[in-house]
Amino acid sequence: xxxxxxxxxxxxxxxxxxxVEWKKQEGDAVAVGDVLAEVETDKAVMELVAxxxxxxxKQVVQAGTTVPVxxxxxxxxxxxxxxxxxxxxxxxxxxxxxxxxxKAEAAEEPPAPPGxxxxxxxxxxxxxxxxxxxxxxxxxxxxxxxxxxxRRMAAERGIDISAVAGSGxxxxxxxxxxxxxxxxVAGAAAAVRAPAVRxxxxxxxxxxxxxxxxxxxxxRLAQSIGPIPTFYLTTEVDMExxxxxxxxxxxxxxxxxxxxxxxxxxxxxxxRQHPVCNAWWQDDHIRYWNEVHVSMAVAMEEGLITPVIxxxxxxxxxxIAAESRDLAGRARERKLAPxxxxxxxxxxxxxxxxxxxxxxxxxxxxxAGIVAVGRMAERPVVHEGAVAIRRRMRLTMSCDHRMIxxxxxxxxxxxxxxxxxxxxxxxx
Amino acid sequence: MAIVTYRDALNHALREEMERDPDVFLMGEEVGxxxxxxxxxxxxxxxxxxxxxxxTPITELGFAGVGVGAAMVGLRPVIEFMTWNFALLAIDQLxxxxxxxxxxxxxxxxxxxxxxGPGGSALQLASQHSQAFESYYAxxxxxxxVMPATPADAxxxxxxxxxxxxxxxxxxxxxxxxTRGEVPEGEHVVPLGQADVKRSGGDVTIVCHSKTVSLALKxxxxxxxxxxxxxxxxxxxxxxxxxxxxxxxxxxxxxxxVAEEGWPFAGIGAQVVDTIQHEVFxxxxxxxxxxxxxxxxxxxxxxLERAAKVDAGKIVAAVNEVLYRERDE
Numbered sequence: 001x002x003x004x005x006x007x008x009x010x011x012x013x014x015x016x017x018x019x020v021e022w023k024k025q026e027g028d029a030v031a032v033g034d035v036l037a038e039v040e041t042d043k044a045v046m047e048l049v050a051x052x053x054x055x056x057x058k059q060v061v062q063a064g065t066t067v068p069v070x071x072x073x074x075x076x077x078x079x080x081x082x083x084x085x086x087x088x089x090x091x092x093x094x095x096x097x098x099x100x101x102x103k104a105e106a107a108e109e110p111p112a113p114p115g116x117x118x119x120x121x122x123x124x125x126x127x128x129x130x131x132x133x134x135x136x137x138x139x140x141x142x143x144x145x146x147x148x149x150x151r152r153m154a155a156e157r158g159i160d161i162s163a164v165a166g167s168g169x170x171x172x173x174x175x176x177x178x179x180x181x182x183x184x185v186a187g188a189a190a191a192v193r194a195p196a197v198r199x200x201x202x203x204x205x206x207x208x209x210x211x212x213x214x215x216x217x218x219x220r221l222a223q224s225i226g227p228i229p230t231f232y233l234t235t236e237v238d239m240e241x242x243x244x245x246x247x248x249x250x251x252x253x254x255x256x257x258x259x260x261x262x263x264x265x266x267x268x269x270x271x272r273q274h275p276v277c278n279a280w281w282q283d284d285h286i287r288y289w290n291e292v293h294v295s296m297a298v299a300m301e302e303g304l305i306t307p308v309i310x311x312x313x314x315x316x317x318x319x320i321a322a323e324s325r326d327l328a329g330r331a332r333e334r335k336l337a338p339x340x341x342x343x344x345x346x347x348x349x350x351x352x353x354x355x356x357x358x359x360x361x362x363x364x365x366x367x368a369g370i371v372a373v374g375r376m377a378e379r380p381v382v383h384e385g386a387v388a389i390r391r392r393m394r395l396t397m398s399c400d401h402r403m404i405x406x407x408x409x410x411x412x413x414x415x416x417x418x419x420x421x422x423x424x425x426x427x428x
Numbered sequence: 429m430a431i432v433t434y435r436d437a438l439n440h441a442l443r444e445e446m447e448r449d450p451d452v453f454l455m456g457e458e459v460g461x462x463x464x465x466x467x468x469x470x471x472x473x474x475x476x477x478x479x480x481x482x483x484t485p486i487t488e489l490g491f492a493g494v495g496v497g498a499a500m501v502g503l504r505p506v507i508e509f510m511t512w513n514f515a516l517l518a519i520d521q522l523x524x525x526x527x528x529x530x531x532x533x534x535x536x537x538x539x540x541x542x543x544x545g546p547g548g549s550a551l552q553l554a555s556q557h558s559q560a561f562e563s564y565y566a567x568x569x570x571x572x573x574v575m576p577a578t579p580a581d582a583x584x585x586x587x588x589x590x591x592x593x594x595x596x597x598x599x600x601x602x603x604x605x606x607t608r609g610e611v612p613e614g615e616h617v618v619p620l621g622q623a624d625v626k627r628s629g630g631d632v633t634i635v636c637h638s639k640t641v642s643l644a645l646k647x648x649x650x651x652x653x654x655x656x657x658x659x660x661x662x663x664x665x666x667x668x669x670x671x672x673x674x675x676x677x678x679x680x681x682x683x684x685x686v687a688e689e690g691w692p693f694a695g696i697g698a699q700v701v702d703t704i705q706h707e708v709f710x711x712x713x714x715x716x717x718x719x720x721x722x723x724x725x726x727x728x729x730x731x732l733e734r735a736a737k738v739d740a741g742k743i744v745a746a747v748n749e750v751l752y753r754e755r756d757e
Contacts, residue, residue: 149682149713168714168752175682175713176752 002077003052007067010039010046011338015165016068017041018212019048024056030076037063037073042216043305043341045334048073055079066212068171146173153178165219213303224362228281229401232360233409237420238383239376239391245423249317257321259393260296260350263373265320266419267348268292268312269426274412278345279403280366286403287366295344295364296324298331305331306364308344352376358394368403371416372396393420429610437579437611438468438600441586442506444615446476449504452590455482455491456508456545465510466546466605492518492543496525496595499541504590509545512561512599518543519564526595527570539595544586546602547575548639548689552733555725560690562637565597566667566699572596572620573666577641579609581664584618592620601639623670625677629657632747633677633684635700637663640687640719640738647743658747666696671703678704682713683750687743692720714750719743 007017017039024036035047036056058075061067075083144162146154150173154161157178164181166173224230242262249257271278271292280287292313295306307327309320330336346368349361352375361372374394381390395416399409419425432440446452453476458465460473460483473481484491488509495507509515515522526539549558566573574589574596576582582600589596626641627648636644641662648658659677663670678684684704686697697718704716722736 147713148710152710174752 002057002075002081002083003054004072005036005048005050005074005076007039007069007071007073008048009069010048011041011043012342013043013216014041014069015171016066016212018066019061019063019073020045021063022059023047024050026056026059027079028056030054030056040212040334042212043338044336050076052076055081057081058083070170144173145171147175149175150178154181213300213305220365224365228363228365230363230398231401231406231409232396232398233406233413234358234394234396235413235417236392236394237417238381239393239420242420242423243376243391255318255321255325257317258324259352259376260348260373261317261321261324262423263350263371263395263420264294264296264309264312264324264348265315265317266416266423266426267346267371268294269419270412270416271346272313273415274408276408277369277399277404277412279368280345281368281400281402282366289345291345293343293345295341295347295367296327297347297349297361297364298328300332300334305336305341306344306347307331307336307341310343346370348373352393358396360396361398363398363400365400368400369409369412370398371413372398429612431608432579432583432611433605434576434579434582434601434607434609435466435468435605437583437609438586439470439472440611441583441590442469442472443475445587445590446472446480449590451502452504452506453480453482453498454506454508455484455495457484457486457510459483459508464508466602468600468605469508488514488518489521492521493525495541495543496521496529496539499526499539499595500529500537504540504542506542506544506590509543511557511602512545512547513557513559515543515545515561522565522571522595522597523568527568530594531570538593540593542586542589542592542596542598544589544598544600546605547599548601548603549721549726549733549737550602552728552730553726554728558726558733560688560721562597562599562666562688563690563695565599566696567694570595572668573599574620574664575599575601575638575666576618576664577601577604577626577636577638577662579607580611580616581618581624581662583611584616585620585664587617588620591617596620599638603639607642618664621665621668621670623673624662624664625659625673626662627658627660629659630681631657631659631683632750633659633661633674633681634687634743634747635661635663635674635684635697636687637666637696639689640743643738643740644687644743646740647747650740650744651747656747656751656753663696663700669699669703671707674700675704675707678716679708679711682711683747684712684716685719685743685746685750686716687719687738687746689721689738692718692723695720714752717746717750719746 010017020038020040022037024030024034030050031053032050034050036050037048038045039048054076055078056074057077060072060074067073145166146161151161153175154164159178159181161173164173164177167177168174242259246257246259246262275288278289278292291311293308293310294312295308297304297306309323312320327340344367347364347370349370350373351359352373356374358374359372361370363370376391376393378389379392380387381392383390395413397409397413442454454469454472459469460478460481463470469481492507495505498505522543526541530538547562548560562573562575565571572592572594574585576585586598589598627645629648634644634647641660644660648660651658659681661674661677686700688696690696697720701716701718719738719742721738724736727733727736
């Protein structure tokens, strides 16, 4: 009896995954829990583990292939067991995600439980949803599954159907997916993509396929810059005392606290005073958070991710420093669990280390705001009636105007500035 | 309008047509003295006499053949089968004589006969007496197949069937005889070959006929509670099939479920789905799903029987699927 291994939904938003590398080869013995392969999801590289023991009889897909969730990727069974022709979809043994059991025809529908009313129809439908007929024959790499109506609509509207995420069975693009799609999405995706690769001389351009994370970034950022009415507030902060505080902490030893950690802590404490900025846009309502979870943008070799420091306001600088270092490190290795990069209530992004004086950051929806941190630099300023050289840093807050008004955002920023200029205010 | 049972609506149609046309006569088992196994012919023997309301022996092939012969020489027989289960014994007369006479005589001889009786399952009548045979007859070129779902359609379609110059297989719903509904007063004729939209909606089309119409309407009620508006297309005539009404509806809703009481393999729904996928392929947003009786001899056990039959819940489930609606499993 063989067991089919399918692409599992390894993150809450995952619709497909790229099989990066096989960790078990055909013929290898496999125990329950063994890592079969590494899979790149829309956020991280994660492990696909065996749900059944035996021998890896067949790798159905090659490394590098992108596979929709629930699609067959491998078969585990007894050594020497004959593998049936792959049918493209697991039989439900291996996948933990909810998934309809394939059914050939109506005759195999499970009978309704006895005891119900004769005319029935009152209870929930007895029959499980039925996937489309096994598409083994028509399956070919690169083919987009779409309903005929969705194809016609996409053609009429000039939408590239391969750019539309399908919500139907096995990722089928259906009418509602095309309805929610705009030709502009493709343009936005192109704008965010800026491959840092230089092609061979004489070649005018190089086409780089979109990775999972790049697709996600494009979708999320386009979603942000489009419907979110954003405005920006900038202030310059005197960082002398924050720097002194940091140096004093460093002298005391222990976890090394960075300036960014101090900013994160200050943001969290300021949010406590301005809960209106600690909110989520929920389409028909606003969710004001009582807890403060600050997301911090972390650049990865490819893309970015925003791990979350939970209950930021309740943690000491030392704790924040330790946690941010750990999260950033594992983010760069793409080892974060989904719950570690979701659920933030406000974000901080810092490009100061890259010599950026100031910038505007894109809001991480559904959050209400994000603070963009520029570099700390010595600047001539008027201090106590005389020109002096002081360490200064610019903060720019992006605000979702649906939740934060100009003065509201300004007051938050004022509090934040006050805390950084007088770090004792954070513990007051 | 008068509220009339399906049974009486058929009775009225017979009476009116027998009054209108002296060539119309009724023949079958227990149609006269007993006034019909389902009392459809109540009062007709008394009113029209034994020359026009003829009790037969239990010889389905024989009296079906007499009916074909009578029709060939100009009469308009209405042949009652006590149920279509018993008509299997007479199917040779329908398929090889009634259906082919006009063609094989080069158009010289038609067979203006109606073969009628109840079809489908009732309750716990077991495998041999719980069968929906419409696809058997709809398969045959030369036969028309009519299946009314309401009293008004029963009356109007039977009158059209009797007036039609070709053989008509008229399958009534055994469980529908006692159902009541409004029937227009006076002359009420429903043309053959016209489907009827029993309920309008823009989200999904449910194609059905005979007994499944009431199930589809029940399903539509349930779905309306969830904000889904289903359009119910009652085929009324299986052959000739009113493809125009079906296709117009599907072209608007983009999703379709076809329900029928019979077995799935080569059923009526298979023909409907073929037409849809061929004619309006680009309008479809989901595969058309069929809801049918289970592909087994009808169980006698009442729980198994219920499980084997189409019900509103199964139709709702299919609608949810073609709408790609998430449901708890």
